[in-house]
Amino acid sequence: xxxxxxxxxxxxxxxxxxxRGIDLELRGGERVALIGPNGAGKTTLLRCxxxxxxxxxxxxxxxxxxxxxxxxxxRARRIAVVPQNFATPFAFTVREIVALGRTAYxxxxxxLSPHDRAAIDRALADAEGAALAERPFAELSGGERQRAVLxxxxxxxxxxxLLDEPTVHLDPVHxxxxxxxxxxxxxxxxxxxxxxxxxxxxxxxxxxxxVVVHRGRIVADGAPxxxxxxxxxxxxxxxxxxxxxxxxxxAIVPLA
Amino acid sequence: MSRRLPxxxxxxxxxxxxxxxxxxALALGxxxxxxxxxxxxxxxxxxxxxxxxxxxxxxxxxxxxALVGAALGxxxxxxxxxxxxxxxxxxxxxTSAGASVGATIGLFLAATLGHLVVPLFAFAxxxxxxxxxxxxxxxxxxxxxxxxxLAGVVLSxxxxxxxxLLLVLSDRLQLRLATVLAWLMGGVSVVSWxxxxxxxxxxxxxxxxxxxxxxxxxxxAFGEDxxxxxxxxxxxxxxxxxxxxxxxxxxxxxxxGLVGFVGLVVPHAVRLLLGPAHTRLLPACALxxxxxxxxxxxxxxxxxxxxxxxxxxxxxxxGGPFFFVLLWxxxxxxxx
Numbered sequence: 001x002x003x004x005x006x007x008x009x010x011x012x013x014x015x016x017x018x019x020r021g022i023d024l025e026l027r028g029g030e031r032v033a034l035i036g037p038n039g040a041g042k043t044t045l046l047r048c049x050x051x052x053x054x055x056x057x058x059x060x061x062x063x064x065x066x067x068x069x070x071x072x073x074x075r076a077r078r079i080a081v082v083p084q085n086f087a088t089p090f091a092f093t094v095r096e097i098v099a100l101g102r103t104a105y106x107x108x109x110x111x112l113s114p115h116d117r118a119a120i121d122r123a124l125a126d127a128e129g130a131a132l133a134e135r136p137f138a139e140l141s142g143g144e145r146q147r148a149v150l151x152x153x154x155x156x157x158x159x160x161x162l163l164d165e166p167t168v169h170l171d172p173v174h175x176x177x178x179x180x181x182x183x184x185x186x187x188x189x190x191x192x193x194x195x196x197x198x199x200x201x202x203x204x205x206x207x208x209x210x211v212v213v214h215r216g217r218i219v220a221d222g223a224p225x226x227x228x229x230x231x232x233x234x235x236x237x238x239x240x241x242x243x244x245x246x247x248x249x250x251a252i253v254p255l256a
Numbered sequence: 257m258s259r260r261l262p263x264x265x266x267x268x269x270x271x272x273x274x275x276x277x278x279x280x281a282l283a284l285g286x287x288x289x290x291x292x293x294x295x296x297x298x299x300x301x302x303x304x305x306x307x308x309x310x311x312x313x314x315x316x317x318x319x320x321x322a323l324v325g326a327a328l329g330x331x332x333x334x335x336x337x338x339x340x341x342x343x344x345x346x347x348x349x350x351t352s353a354g355a356s357v358g359a360t361i362g363l364f365l366a367a368t369l370g371h372l373v374v375p376l377f378a379f380a381x382x383x384x385x386x387x388x389x390x391x392x393x394x395x396x397x398x399x400x401x402x403x404x405x406l407a408g409v410v411l412s413x414x415x416x417x418x419x420x421l422l423l424v425l426s427d428r429l430q431l432r433l434a435t436v437l438a439w440l441m442g443g444v445s446v447v448s449w450x451x452x453x454x455x456x457x458x459x460x461x462x463x464x465x466x467x468x469x470x471x472x473x474x475x476x477a478f479g480e481d482x483x484x485x486x487x488x489x490x491x492x493x494x495x496x497x498x499x500x501x502x503x504x505x506x507x508x509x510x511x512x513g514l515v516g517f518v519g520l521v522v523p524h525a526v527r528l529l530l531g532p533a534h535t536r537l538l539p540a541c542a543l544x545x546x547x548x549x550x551x552x553x554x555x556x557x558x559x560x561x562x563x564x565x566x567x568x569x570x571x572x573x574x575g576g577p578f579f580f581v582l583l584w585x586x587x588x589x590x591x592x
């Protein structure tokens with residue numbers, strides 16, 4: 001089974017380091033939530049793990065080999081990313097977008113093989129997007145768009161799924177449904193699934209492991225009940241939240 | 257929103273439209289020649305006067321117009337994918353103006369160095385311009401429409417001044433100012449089959465380059481991070497698109513000077529019929545651009561006959577308002 005490991009990761013933009021020494025080991029089959037306040041470095045960490053941002057120090061290893069040694073095509077067959085911003089001015093249909101997941105497999109002129117077509121159909125089914133296939137992406141609701149983008153990532157047939165705030169813009173029911181679906185996929189198929197989440201309760205209920213990023217470092221990492229304590233939450237988010245530690249898994253409510 | 261049509265239908269209609277437009281453009285002109293006599297001449301069995309007019313005057317010009325339209329249509333589609341903006345076009349972005357500086361210098365040297373020097377210098381000018389605009393308009397991984405259009409406008413004005421200076425200098429050197437001016441205003445001025453075949457080769461090669469990048473261009477239309485995540489080598493693809501669009505623009509400018517807005521109108525219309533996937537969009541833009549410019553050139557020749565208009569005047573009259581309609585529709589998303 002694949003593992004994705006970051007060691008002593010230092011990374012950032014322009015002159016500033018956003019990540020200041022991250023060590024993280026991710027294994028297949030577990031649902032990992034990446035939480036932390038705005039600007040903590042969650043997205044930067046995800047981009048490094050995806051190979052989209054080259055770290056200044058340390059390394060990311062995929063299955064023991066440096067990620068930086070893979071070219072874009074080889075990397076996209078192993079790691080799929082669901083970005084926070086996904087938009088285009090052009091009127092692509094959902095099926096065309098899911099087919100983009102095969103970019104790293106098709107030849108230069110883009111002819112889809114029977115295997116490519118099967119992967120696209122399977123991804124659409126797994127993301128519950130089959131009924132959307134022929135519709136223009138721009139006409140979809142937020143939840144439907146999220147399913148289309150998830151299907152695109154699934155069509156990459158990658159062992160690693162990295163999602164940047166996959167539940168933003170969704171109502172609570174769709175937030176839960178999206179994460180539950182993702183979790184099922186991770187467990188059933190032994191994939192690594194990491195999602196950046198802002199909703200701490202979703203992280204608590206729908207993940208096996210919660211990683212807390214604060215000021216470019218990992219300050220807590222473990223099962224929801226171990227990590228989501230009043231002490232940790234106060235230290236990272238300040239004092240506006242109350243953790244109901246007696247609940248299993250813990251619940252977090254804002255203070256009045 | 258119009259529904260898409262089957263690709264086979266669209267390509268068949270475009271090919272038939274191109275054949276029809278070329279036939280009519282050959283038949284009409286200062287001397288009208290009936291279609292059956294046009295076809296006879298093309299088959300090598302026409303009357304000598306017909307054949308002289310058709311084969312040495314009209315055919316090179318009509319084919320030249322078709323090539324210019326194809327080149328600009330594809331260049332527009334490529335730049336729009338790279339910049340993720342349907343307003344991108346080699347004329348609007350100043351690429352054509354940059355190519356015209358190179359081509360003007362090339363024209364002065366052509367007498368001594370041969371015709372190949374014109375597209376070569378035009379390519380250098382186009383590549384320098386588009387690379388410059390792309391660099392200067394970029395903010396992080398994004399290219400906001402305002403900085404893009406401003407950079408294009410200012411570059412066009414600057415290049416226009418350079419060309420004007422060159423023309424004044426050339427006048428003092430007693431070169432053919434009137435010819436150069438007519439070309440610059442967007443007139444298809446094909447001087448030889450050699451010139452046509454050079455342009456055809458460049459346009460064909462660039463189209464192939466774009467087609468080969470088709471699926472990666474689709475990915476790039478969603479942004480650089482998304483494309484990279486999907487397995488696209490974004491830097492390499494960017495270079496390919498910049499070079500291919502510069503080659504296409506240079507070919508068009510060498511043949512017909514500054515012909516505006518073809519790259520804006522054609523991809524937009526084709527996307528409505530076929531959808532945005534580039535492996536279909538690019539060849540359809542080549543055909544659609546060819547039809548558009550053959551018709552525009554025909555109108556330019558016959559509208560005020562015997563006076564000929566530069567074809568750039570016709571495309572400008574159609575494309576200018578079209579650009580403003582697109583800008584108006586997008587003003588919400590761009591906060592203009």
